[in-house]
Structure formats: C-alpha cells, structure tokens
Amino acid sequence: MTVRPSSRRWAALLAFAVSATAALLVPLPSNAAPSNWLALDGNVRLTPPAGVTFDWANSGSASPVPTCPAGAVNVTGTGGLFNCGTPGASGAPPGAPALTPAALADPSRISSTFIVDPLSSDTTPCGVSNDPTTFTTSVKNGDAINGITFGPGKVPNKNDLDNVYAVSHGTSARPELYFGAERLSDNGDSHIDFEFLQSIVGLTAGCSGNFIGHRTEGDLLVAVDFTGGGGIATNALYQWHCNAEPGPQPADGTVCDPGGTAHYQPIAVPGSTGFTVNGAIVACGGWICRDTGGVTTQLAANDFLEGGLDLTVLSFTGCFHTFLPHTRTAQSFSAALTDFAGPSPLTTCRIPAMTTASSPTGFNQAPGVVASDHVTVHDPAGSATPAGTVAFFLCGPSQVTAGGCATGNPVGAAKPLIAGAATSDATAATTALGTYCWRAVYTPGSASVGIFDTAGHTDAGPECFSVGVPGPPAAGRGLNLPMPPPDFVPATALRDDAPVEISIPAQGIDAPVERVGLLTNGAMAVPQFVSDAGWLESGSAPGSVGNAVIGG
Structure with a gap:
C-alpha cells in the first residue's frame, strides 16, 4: 500500500492517495477522525480492532440470525448498521436495507441514510434505461441550489452512483x-462529492423539475477523485x-446563496477527516x-470508499439536515456535475423532547383569565440537559x-432554560370567546449549540384552554367548544326570564x-348536552310577546 501525504507531516494531512494495485487496506494516520464508533478500515462488514462498535454490515457466526423479509439479503452475525436489502424486480433497482435492531437501539446514533441510486440501465417509473437522478442543465459545485434542474438521463458507468x-x-x-x-466501475477516472447541507434540500414533484434549498455558512463538501485510470x-x-x-x-447556518462573495473554500484542519479505500x-x-x-456479493479492489468528519475538531456549530452525494465529469472542482443521489435527510443535531402544560387548562374559563405556559426540554437519548x-x-x-397553535402572538421575551425548564410571562389577552393554544419554540444556546436542533412544540390537549361566556363563570354553564371552536355570536346580556325546563x-x-345563540352563518347553535333543549336567547322568552324558539 502506498500512501502519499500532501505535506511532510501527518498532522497536516487532509488529502492522501492510495495505490489500487496494493494488496493491503489503507492504514489511517494516528490522528484520523472521527472516533472508533464505526470502523474506517476499508471493509464493509465488521472486522473490528478493539473498541469499535459498528461497521456498515454484520459479520461473524451464524448466530444470532437476523430476521429479514423473505428474499432479502441476510448477513448473519452482529455489528452492522444495515441489513435485509432486497433484489429488484423486472429491471427495477434493488431495495435499500433497513437499520439493524442494534443500530436502532443505539442511543448515540442520531440519523442515518442508505440510498440505492438508480443506474442508467434501470427501469423506474420515470422510464426504461434512464437514470432519473441526473443533472439536466450545466451545474457545478457551489451553484445556487434553487437554480439546479434534474430529470432522467444517461451517464457513463464511471460517473454513475450506486449505493451511498x-x-x-x-x-x-x-x-x-x-x-x-460503492463504485459501479473502476475503469477510468471518476470523481465523487459528498455534500452535507444545513438547509433542508428537496426536489419538486415529478420525474423532472428543480432543486429547492439554500446554501449556508459552514456547509461541507468532501471531494474524492480517482485518477490514474481510476486507480x-x-x-x-x-x-x-x-x-x-x-x-x-x-455564524454557521447563516443563509448566503451564490451571487456575491459566497464560495466553497478548501480547508485543512488536522485531525478532522478520515478516509480510506478498499x-x-x-x-x-x-x-x-x-x-x-454483474457481481452482487462482493466489491472489487478500489470500488468501496468510506470516510468520516469530526465536527468538534472542525469547530462546526450548525446542524446538518441534508446529504447530497453527486459526481463530476473531471478532476477540477468546478467541473460539470452529472449524477446525484437523494437528496436524503440526514441530521447531526438531536431534536429535543418537549413537555408542555398550559395554565389554565380545560373549558369554561372566564374572559380575561390570566394564562401562562410551562415547558420542560430534555434529551431523548438522556445524555445531556439542553441549554438555551x-x-x-x-x-x-x-x-x-x-x-x-401553528403561529400565534409572542408572549413576553424568550426565557432561558433553568435545569431544562422555563415558564412564559403571564397574559390576560384572553377576552375573545373560543379556544386558545400555546406554542413553545426552543433555540439551543451555549454548550448545546451544534448538539441540539431548534424545535417547536404544540398540541390540542394540555397546551389549550377555552374561554366560555362573557362574565363570571357563575353567570352560566359556559360553552364546551370543539377545537377549533365555531365562530360564536354571544348574547348581549344574561336574562332573568330564561326558561330552565321544558315538559x-x-x-x-x-x-x-x-x-344558545347564533353562529355567524345565522344558524342556531346546539345545546351543550344532547339530552338538553336549547332556547334561542336572542328571541322572546316563553309567555312573552313575540316568538320563542326552543329546539333539541
């Protein structure tokens, strides 16, 4: 194995080369990142040194035997992140594997994705022998995401993405x-980029259309080039x-699309990057x-590559949300892009769990009742108490x-979390009849920046209360309004001649x-209980001059 550092010191290593003719796997430098949670050793299956927890796939004895659907590829043993991929039918691409039970149960795993990208020879709903995820206009690294178009097309085998x-x-x-x-072909130079974006990037619906998203300060791109004939x-x-x-x-996460000074800058941060090829x-x-x-059970030398990024060493404080791998036509970083996979959701920050409770709750509250909200924010993995x-x-x-509550009006200033909890200011802006609901929005701060994501919480249960009738609660039973409540026209006063029973x-x-009163559409409201009758209070009382309306 020949390793060619780009400088004289391993500590400054960011890019290195691997000879495809060597018989051994690429050794990583001692400061290679990230940790040993996943083995970066040029193997797909777990063949770990001491202390490694996972690799991409299981290995080991036939026990335990994982449970997979009929016909799926089932690799026995332990230590893998993914298993149980399925063959394609009638020329369709294969099915992606699922997370293993061990990966699902690991609280330190934040997010993961496995993309089976269609090949130019596949049959998909977008056509026969067409790759539906190709760039259809001239685009290069760093172009505005919203200006990129996609659609079915054909790309050379060396540029066709496979499993990512x-x-x-x-x-x-x-x-x-x-x-x-995994590379489809190692015959000829090829160039693969792994792009990690903080914006949520998507595609318009259909077999062709546009990308949707933005570029933001701190986005990362790992550019991999196979040269020397692909070796x-x-x-x-x-x-x-x-x-x-x-x-x-x-700050990381600041939106700055191309058009001014925004650009991709090559960086070299010792100890931030690990990379290897089989x-x-x-x-x-x-x-x-x-x-x-046509080989489906093994990967030829130089056809598998893997790497890792240590976001602590990179001093990255944002939150990635999208994984977008793609290929280039040439070694130049500004060469035209050809094929892409995804874009796929991939997050690096945890979504904190939020528990909230309104005070008051329930129905029949008096207009102008003083209300507040209380929230507790915690880590679903149980490893830290969020700050912010x-x-x-x-x-x-x-x-x-x-x-x-999807929007709402702000109540006071944002409150700092103390031991993971905060309480809103009190408000008496509750004079209108109907249902009120709270919404709480968490923003990470101090040590939680880059660890937890911004999160919001609302629901139609403990976050809500209803104001029933004008006047004190003793003036009437109130209104048990649904959520959302109907528009209600209240009576102008409570009358002494109201009927209380009909026989x-x-x-x-x-x-x-x-x-009961009238709805804004002019219809008579219904009584609270199905066993009761309703008297239209805006009309006459029984025994008085005029028409008295009672229904039920």
Missing part, C-alpha cells in the same frame, strides 16, 4: 459524520463561506452490490387549528333548557 450511505453519531462533544459509497484516490475538504477570505465569517476484494453487506460485471432559550406564542380562537307529557319530553 451515511450516519451521524453523537459524542461527548459535537457530533461526527461517517459516509461510504489512485485522493480527497479534499471544502467549506461554504459567506464572505471573501480571510473573513470573518458569520485495497483488495471485500464482501458486500446485507444488500445488493452492483458493478458492470424558549420563546412562547399564544394562538387566539381565530388562529387555533386542529393540531394546536310535554304527551310526547314524553321533560328536559333542561340551555341558553
């Missing part, structure tokens, strides 16, 4: 990222910067591997939806009478 996967892992500091890919692999790391060099740069044939994992020779602030919003009757012995009727 990634996982994020929580540490005692900031998270780390691992990524891997030598080098890698380099780029970071999106909003301002011209040498900066300073804004130097010999390795077994495939619990899924269908593909190459131009919580902003509170209150939705009035015209803003409440079936799910609670028609010949019809077997003997029922309490409730006061």
Whole structure:
C-alpha cells in the first residue's frame, strides 16, 4: 500500500492517495477522525480492532440470525448498521436495507441514510434505461441550489452512483459524520462529492423539475477523485463561506446563496477527516452490490470508499439536515456535475423532547383569565440537559387549528432554560370567546449549540384552554367548544326570564333548557348536552310577546 501525504507531516494531512494495485487496506494516520464508533478500515462488514462498535454490515457466526423479509439479503452475525436489502424486480433497482435492531437501539446514533441510486440501465417509473437522478442543465459545485434542474438521463458507468450511505453519531462533544459509497466501475477516472447541507434540500414533484434549498455558512463538501485510470484516490475538504477570505465569517447556518462573495473554500484542519479505500476484494453487506460485471456479493479492489468528519475538531456549530452525494465529469472542482443521489435527510443535531402544560387548562374559563405556559426540554437519548432559550406564542380562537397553535402572538421575551425548564410571562389577552393554544419554540444556546436542533412544540390537549361566556363563570354553564371552536355570536346580556325546563307529557319530553345563540352563518347553535333543549336567547322568552324558539 502506498500512501502519499500532501505535506511532510501527518498532522497536516487532509488529502492522501492510495495505490489500487496494493494488496493491503489503507492504514489511517494516528490522528484520523472521527472516533472508533464505526470502523474506517476499508471493509464493509465488521472486522473490528478493539473498541469499535459498528461497521456498515454484520459479520461473524451464524448466530444470532437476523430476521429479514423473505428474499432479502441476510448477513448473519452482529455489528452492522444495515441489513435485509432486497433484489429488484423486472429491471427495477434493488431495495435499500433497513437499520439493524442494534443500530436502532443505539442511543448515540442520531440519523442515518442508505440510498440505492438508480443506474442508467434501470427501469423506474420515470422510464426504461434512464437514470432519473441526473443533472439536466450545466451545474457545478457551489451553484445556487434553487437554480439546479434534474430529470432522467444517461451517464457513463464511471460517473454513475450506486449505493451511498451515511450516519451521524453523537459524542461527548459535537457530533461526527461517517459516509461510504460503492463504485459501479473502476475503469477510468471518476470523481465523487459528498455534500452535507444545513438547509433542508428537496426536489419538486415529478420525474423532472428543480432543486429547492439554500446554501449556508459552514456547509461541507468532501471531494474524492480517482485518477490514474481510476486507480489512485485522493480527497479534499471544502467549506461554504459567506464572505471573501480571510473573513470573518458569520455564524454557521447563516443563509448566503451564490451571487456575491459566497464560495466553497478548501480547508485543512488536522485531525478532522478520515478516509480510506478498499485495497483488495471485500464482501458486500446485507444488500445488493452492483458493478458492470454483474457481481452482487462482493466489491472489487478500489470500488468501496468510506470516510468520516469530526465536527468538534472542525469547530462546526450548525446542524446538518441534508446529504447530497453527486459526481463530476473531471478532476477540477468546478467541473460539470452529472449524477446525484437523494437528496436524503440526514441530521447531526438531536431534536429535543418537549413537555408542555398550559395554565389554565380545560373549558369554561372566564374572559380575561390570566394564562401562562410551562415547558420542560430534555434529551431523548438522556445524555445531556439542553441549554438555551424558549420563546412562547399564544394562538387566539381565530388562529387555533386542529393540531394546536401553528403561529400565534409572542408572549413576553424568550426565557432561558433553568435545569431544562422555563415558564412564559403571564397574559390576560384572553377576552375573545373560543379556544386558545400555546406554542413553545426552543433555540439551543451555549454548550448545546451544534448538539441540539431548534424545535417547536404544540398540541390540542394540555397546551389549550377555552374561554366560555362573557362574565363570571357563575353567570352560566359556559360553552364546551370543539377545537377549533365555531365562530360564536354571544348574547348581549344574561336574562332573568330564561326558561330552565321544558315538559310535554304527551310526547314524553321533560328536559333542561340551555341558553344558545347564533353562529355567524345565522344558524342556531346546539345545546351543550344532547339530552338538553336549547332556547334561542336572542328571541322572546316563553309567555312573552313575540316568538320563542326552543329546539333539541
């Protein structure tokens, strides 16, 4: 194995080359990142040194035997992240594997994705022998995401993405990222980019259309180039910067699309990056591997690459949300892009769990009742107590939806979390009849930046209460309004001549009478209980001049 450092010192290593003719796997330098949670050793299956927890696929004896659907590829043993991929039918691409039970149960795994990218020879709903995920206009690294178009097309085998996967892992500091890919062909130079974006990037619906998303300060791109006829692999790391060099740069996550000084900047941070390529044939994992020779159970030398990024060493404080691998036509970083996979959701920050409770709750509250909200924010993995602030919003009757409060009006200033909890300011802006719901929005701060993501919480249960009638609660029973409540026209006053009971012995009727009003559509409201009758309070009382209306 020949390793060619780009400088004289390993500590400054970011890019290195691997000879494809060597028989051994690439040794990683001693400062290679990230941790040993996942083995970066050029193997797909777990063949761990001491202390390694996972690899991409299981290995070991036939016991335990994982449970897979009929016909799926089932690799026995333990230690894998993915298993149970399925063959394709009638020319369709294979099915992606699922997470193993061990991976699902590991609380330190934050997010993961396995993308089976269609090949140019596949049959998909978008056509026969067409790859539906190709760039259809001239585009290069760093172009505005919203200006990129996609659609079915054909790309050379060396540029055609196959299986691509990634996982994020929580540490005692900031998270780390691992990524891997399988090459369809190693015949000729090829160039693969692994892009990690903080914006949520998507595609318009259909077999062709546009990308949707933004570029933000701190986005990362690992560029991998196989040169020398495809036999030598080098890698380099780029970071999106909003301002011209040498900066300073804004906070990670600041949106800055191309058009000004924003650009991808090559960076070299010792100890931030690990990378390796298989130097010999390795077994495939619990899924269908593909190459131009039709081999599905193993990967030829130099056809598998994997790497990792230590976000703590990179001093990255944002939150990635999208994984977007793609290929280039040439070694130049600005060469035209050809094929892509995904884009796939991949997060590096945990979504904190939030428990909230409104005070008051329930129905029949008096207009102007003083209300507040209390929230507790905690780590679902149980490893840390989130720090930061919580902003509170209150939705009035015209803003409440079936799910609670989607927008709302701010109530006071954002409150700092103390031991993971915060309480809003009190408000008496509750004079309108109907249902009110709270919404709480968490923003990470101090040590939680880059660890936890921004999160919001609302619901139509403990976050809501209803204001029933104008006047004190003793003035009437109130209104048990649904969520969201109907628009209600209240009576202008509570009357002393209201009926309290209706009795028609010949019809077997003997029922309490409730006061009801009119809905804004002019219809008479219904009584609170189905066993009661309703008296239209805006009309006459029984025994008085005029028409008295009672229904039920």
